Amino acid sequence: MRFLALALATILLLAACASADEPDAAKVEVESPWARASAGQTAAGVVYIRLSNRAAEPDRLASLSTPVAEKASVHETKREGDMVSMRPVASLALPANETVALEPGGLHIMLMRLRAPLVEGEVFPMTLGFEKAPSVSIQVEVHALGASH
Numbered sequence: 001m002r003f004l005a006l007a008l009a010t011i012l013l014l015a016a017c018a019s020a021d022e023p024d025a026a027k028v029e030v031e032s033p034w035a036r037a038s039a040g041q042t043a044a045g046v047v048y049i050r051l052s053n054r055a056a057e058p059d060r061l062a063s064l065s066t067p068v069a070e071k072a073s074v075h076e077t078k079r080e081g082d083m084v085s086m087r088p089v090a091s092l093a094l095p096a097n098e099t100v101a102l103e104p105g106g107l108h109i110m111l112m113r114l115r116a117p118l119v120e121g122e123v124f125p126m127t128l129g130f131e132k133a134p135s136v137s138i139q140v141e142v143h144a145l146g147a148s149h
């Protein structure tokens with residue numbers, strides 16, 4: 001068992017080295033995507049996600065698409081006193097070697113004109129396009145309506 005674990009660790013290490021051979025290759029890792037279940041007949045949904053730019057060059061999130069909504073775009077939440085408002089972010093900056101977290105209360109992906117309600121426990125596809133990195137297709141998990149993670 002110990003040998004197997006060691007062999008596996010070696011393979012993983014070799015794989016990591018192989019990808020590190022191309023330090024200039026633009027690459028964005030997309031982690032823990034989830035959405036909130038949509039309330040009743042509401043036509044809007046929200047997706048949270050973590051985007052890690054693994055390249056030495058800055059990149060940008062250039063496009064978002066999903067079959068579940070007519071439009072998907074990044075929003076930021078602004079708090080001024082008691083007023084909370086949202087506004088679209090034209091193209092989200094992804095600084096080199098940094099992770100940008102879209103979390104409740106801050107940045108989020110807004111889904112507009114949902115084609116069907118987002119139901120807890122279901123999963124839907126989404127594709128993210130970047131200025132430099134190759135696009136990434138993910139599966140977004142739908143969590144409870146009031147979920148915070």
Ligand SMILES: [Cu+2]
Binds near residue numbers: 075076086109110
């Ligand atoms: Cu929004």
